[in-house]
Amino acid sequence: MKDLHVPSGPGLPSGLVVPDADLVERFSRSPGPGGQSVNTSDSRVELEYDVRTASTLTDAQRARALCRWPDGVVAIAASEHRSQHRNRVAARERLAALLREALAPPPPPRRATRPTRGSKERRLQAKKERARTKALRGRVRD
Numbered sequence: 001m002k003d004l005h006v007p008s009g010p011g012l013p014s015g016l017v018v019p020d021a022d023l024v025e026r027f028s029r030s031p032g033p034g035g036q037s038v039n040t041s042d043s044r045v046e047l048e049y050d051v052r053t054a055s056t057l058t059d060a061q062r063a064r065a066l067c068r069w070p071d072g073v074v075a076i077a078a079s080e081h082r083s084q085h086r087n088r089v090a091a092r093e094r095l096a097a098l099l100r101e102a103l104a105p106p107p108p109p110r111r112a113t114r115p116t117r118g119s120k121e122r123r124l125q126a127k128k129e130r131a132r133t134k135a136l137r138g139r140v141r142d
Helices: 059-068 084-102 117-135
Strands: 004-006 016-018 023-028 044-050 073-078
Touching (some): 004 084, 023 084, 044 084, 059 084
Antiparallel strands (some): 023 044
16 A cells, blocks of 8 residues: 555644555454455454654654553554455554544643632622522421
8 A cells, every 4th residue: 555644733743654664564354244255355454553663753753652652563453344445544544543643742731720809709609699599498487
């Protein structure tokens, strides 16, 4: 097949092209229904991508990917379709989505904020109204 194109996103401003030589594909028999050719065609696809030896990743991207996959190998199996070609396409799409997600930088840390004076007053006022409503539910005294 052709090279794998990862669309642009956070951490990948211009996208990423993974050469076909960096991908390892294996085929095996897929379990489940398949009709007449169920035991003869190798339609299940296993796709592997080694992050440690990847030629297109920068050092920062490689470090982010190794945080996600400590052993350095991303393995994907696709067997949901009956045709080998469709399973290959599905596996590559899943790998592209995983890479795009893993290579994105972490979100900025949360900045702690304090409640405003108005929000405190509204909360206390609501508590008073709720207490007044509940107090009226008590027994009626003469």
